[in-house]
Amino acid sequence: MAKHKGTGRRGFLKGAAAGAAALVGSTGSAPAQEPAGSARPAAAPPSVPQRALETGPVASVSAEIIEAPGSDYMVDVFKSLGIEYYAANPSSTLKSLHESILNYGGNQAPEFITCTHEEASVAFGNGYYKIAGKPIVAGLHGTVGSQHAAMAVYNAYCDQAPVIVIMGNILDAGQRRSYVDWLHSSQDVAAILREYTKWDDSPVSLSHFGESAVRAYKLAMTPPLMPVALVCDEPLQERPIPREFDRHIPKLGTLAAPTADPATVTQLAKMLVAAESPVFIASRCARTAAGMKSLVELAELLQAPVVDQHFRLNFPTRHPLNYSYRTRDVIPTADVVVGFEVMDFWASLHAFGRGREANPRRITKPGAKIVSITATDLFTKSVYENFQRFEDSDLAIAADAEATLPFLLEAVKREMTPGRQRAIEARGAKHAAAWPKAYEQDKLAASYGWDSSPISTSRLSMELWAQLKNEDFSLVNDTVFLQNWPLRLWDLKQHHQYIGGRGGEGLGYGPPAAAGAALANKKFGRISLNIQGDGDFMYCPGALWTAAHHKIPLLTVMHNNRAYNQEVMLVQRMAGEHKRAIDRCGIGTTLTEPNIDYAKMAQSMGVEAEGPVTEAKNLAPAIARGVAAARRGEPYLIDVVTQGR
Amino acid sequence: MIRVACILLITAALALAQGNPENGKRVFMKQMCYRCHGTDGQGGAGPRLAPKPISTEALIKYVRNPTGQMPPYTNQVTDAALADIRAYLATIPAPPPVKDIPLLNQ
Secondary structure (H helix, E strand, O other): OOOOOOOOHHHHHHHHHHHHHHHOOOOOOOOOOOOOOOOOOOOOOOOHHHHHHHHOOOOOOOOOOOOOEHHHHHHHHHHHOOOOEEEEOOOHHHHHHHHHHHHHOOOOOOEEEEOOOHHHHHHHHHHHHHHHOOOOEEEEOHHHHHHHHHHHHHHHHHOOOOOEEEEEEOOOHHHOOOHHHHHOOOOOHHHHHHHHOOOEEOOOOHHHHHHHHHHHHHHHOOOOOOOEEEEEEHHHHHOEOOOOOOOOOOOOOOOOOOOOOHHHHHHHHHHHHHOOOEEEEEOOOOOOHHHHHHHHHHHHHHOOOEEEOOOOOOOOOOOOOEOOOOHHHOHHHOOEEEEEOOOOHHHHOEEOOOOOOOOOEEOOOOOOEEEEEOHHHHOOOOOOOOOOOOOOOOEEEOOOHHHHHHHHHHHHHHHOOHHHHHHHHHHHHHHHHHHHHHHHHHHHHHHOOOOOOOEOHHHHHHHHHHHHOOOOEEEOOOOHHHOOHHHHHOOOOOHHHEOOOOOOOOOOOHHHHHHHHHHHHHOOOOEEEEEEEHHHHOOOOOHHHHHHHOOOOEEEEEEEOOEOHHHHHHHHHHHHHOOOOOOOOOOOOEOOOOOOOHHHHHHHOOOEEEEEEOOHHHHHHHHHHHHHHHHOOOOEEEEEEEOOO | OHHHHHHHHHHHHHHHHHOOHHHHHHHHHHOOOHHHHOOOOOOOOOOOOOOOOOOHHHHHHHHHOOOOOOOOOOOOOOHHHHHHHHHHHHHOOOOOOHHHOHHHOO
């Protein structure tokens, strides 16, 4: 993406005249590409002066001194909101804000984090939020930067991760100085993000900006948490702050999450105390450590099994009530199922048949009561169908689960009777007896292929656990493509130890989101581990440079199966169903010939790295070096050649 | 004549039952079975196949008409090649007992 250097008004007039001349005689309907030798006249290319505006040095114009540009006030607003970081690729439409952050704001709170792609800037904020519990600002350059960032915004939207997106633009056509300004401007630049942000606005004055920025923060941080977008018009940044403007910044105040009403909470408490086999399902229940603590307390109070779907760490992995990977042991026999911020509640309660038609069937027993508590019922958009299939629940509570849990706990305690207490204790004993057997089964499954080359994902996971179990660490990417071994076998008890993955399942998330989370972890002296798939990595490897540049302690361990393995399997399935060659399904799905050298990629960006590691016996020393580097506050990458899953 | 035919059939059946593990490994890799089942049949997205694989007859029957997410291999692999795959899977040794793997007991 090209970025143009700033020019003065004189430069604009000169370029505009030349550009107008160049456009004379061009046709408006020619296709973008013409075959070689076509007689059709080509569209006129940008003129020399126009190209100079885009690629040359800043034009020599009369200097205009502006001692207090509007962007200084914008920095004041960010500071008032406690914004620690501004992640961006440098942008001409945000250049005044950029400069104000550096010099007026002292490049502290917010500090400029240099990203190599707008997708990375937003993903960085997605990961950062899940550790820090608050948003960053991500700067996007006009139309093209917003287009780059769109998928990452969608990921954050689906992941209920607030990011404050600032979009550069030049709304006033009279202020645009080159053809590039026109290319990168829009009458409604936020439109591209509108269907997957909670709110957006295009302020036309500084007082408007201040109010909208505080409103944006408030909306982003009120459950359901989501990204918001604020257009930051270039002239508004660059013009002086009007003398009459008092630089007032609206007060944010304390934000309280929406909770269920007392009567409904009591109704649910009665159901739970009376239930013989209640089950809890949680996706993003625990926004914070407090949410995890409350869910554990409620589960123990009722001895209710918990299915953690791991979009956050909602429940300790080795807790006897953890049934995350044994759902069929509890859901079909449940008489009450409560979903706490469940992303896809319907699919949690159904099984699919084989074949073109889904042929779903409900797996709960007849008469089972279904209850949902979710803030997503308070805010749902239409176009993108991340809201999932409708679940016909008996009680749908539109409220934030984490904020409601303390009230539910108190209500359950009130409703408890000695008789029910004895029954609940007996239930707990059964679960406690079942868990060790299930854990032994997982360990046995992990042992198969223990010494394989390529290295098994279970071996990789346990080699990592051996060296991290005594560290304060955080697993900052998901584990779905390595059979979730860390969540099945590691002893994770703290909310920050696992933060889930891509909300919208869009690739290009891992490296930048991990870097953002790792930066948030840095202040705690915490090691961040990213077990990183190779396919996702190749979307935005530049995040490694960001980690090196900003000295972010991030240990990246490549899960390098040299393929988009999911797609290998899917295309194999198609070939099988079509009775055609399955051995050709590596075409378009594998990352071989040549193999990618991830260690060299990392080294080229200033990240110490090693690999490829192909033998399991060589893993331990490599991991030791990686952990040592992270302890020193440095990023490190280990390229591990792995099994498909 | 009948005796000769019977001998040939028995010989073919024995060959099918025994299989050629080297060729089996080659076919297992070429057909990318390892993408789901692991290079040593240890399982992954697909179920574990080794050690102690199912019988050749059961393997052929399942591969031709599988359930779950497995693609049907109706005509891409011969019965003899499937017998070879089974022979390859049969050569894969059992892992050490879990109790003898310190990393799985931490």
